[in-house]
Amino acid sequence: MQNTANGKYDVVIVGGGPAGLHAALVLGRSRRSVLVIDEELPRNRVTRESHGFLTRDGITPAEFRRIAKEQILKYPSVTFQTTKVVSATGHDGNFLLHLEEDMIVYTRKLLFATGDEGRIT
Numbered sequence: 001m002q003n004t005a006n007g008k009y010d011v012v013i014v015g016g017g018p019a020g021l022h023a024a025l026v027l028g029r030s031r032r033s034v035l036v037i038d039e040e041l042p043r044n045r046v047t048r049e050s051h052g053f054l055t056r057d058g059i060t061p062a063e064f065r066r067i068a069k070e071q072i073l074k075y076p077s078v079t080f081q082t083t084k085v086v087s088a089t090g091h092d093g094n095f096l097l098h099l100e101e102d103m104i105v106y107t108r109k110l111l112f113a114t115g116d117e118g119r120i121t
């Protein structure tokens with residue numbers, strides 16, 4: 001899972017909705033090692049069509065995410081993991097995240113993009 005030289009990511013993004021995906025795109029273009037962790041429970045999962053985003057009016061939320069991931073994966077320093085972040089500890093430059101199934105991840109920077117339903121201790 002670690003796409004890094006020393007076992008620590010530059011940035012871990014918690015949440016793979018529009019906010020987290022946009023951050024991943026920009027950081028990938030900056031050649032940062034990035035892990036996007038998403039449990040795939042977006043707030044708009046009940047809606048069939050999403051409106052008002054230029055060039056994507058009427059798209060399904062799932063298709064929006066698919067296109068976003070396809071474009072982000074052109075930047076090889078970005079990887080994705082489908083799971084839940086249970087807890088985060090540490091300080092700027094040195095964070096430790098506990099994921100479900102007893103996995104751990106180290107990162108220098110931590111970006112929360114969990115929408116309004118995120119639950120992390």
Ligand SMILES: Cc1cc2nc3c(=O)[nH]c(=O)nc-3n(C[C@H](O)[C@H](O)[C@H](O)COP(=O)(O)OP(=O)(O)OC[C@H]3O[C@@H](n4cnc5c(N)ncnc54)[C@H](O)[C@@H]3O)c2cc1C
Nearest residue numbers: 015017018019039040041043044050051084085114115118
């Ligand atoms: C019914 C409905 C219809 C909508 N229709 C429109 C529309 O037509 N047009 C429009 O522009 N906007 C619409 N919105 C608003 C739009 O959905 C939000 O603005 C957008 O989803 C916010 O993106 P986000 O990335 O902040 O959060 P989200 O899309 O909610 O993504 C957050 C992600 O973080 C993940 N996450 C949370 N906690 C953790 C954790 N501990 N570990 C791992 N992952 C975690 C979640 O599973 C989720 O995938 C609608 C919203 C709703 C509810």
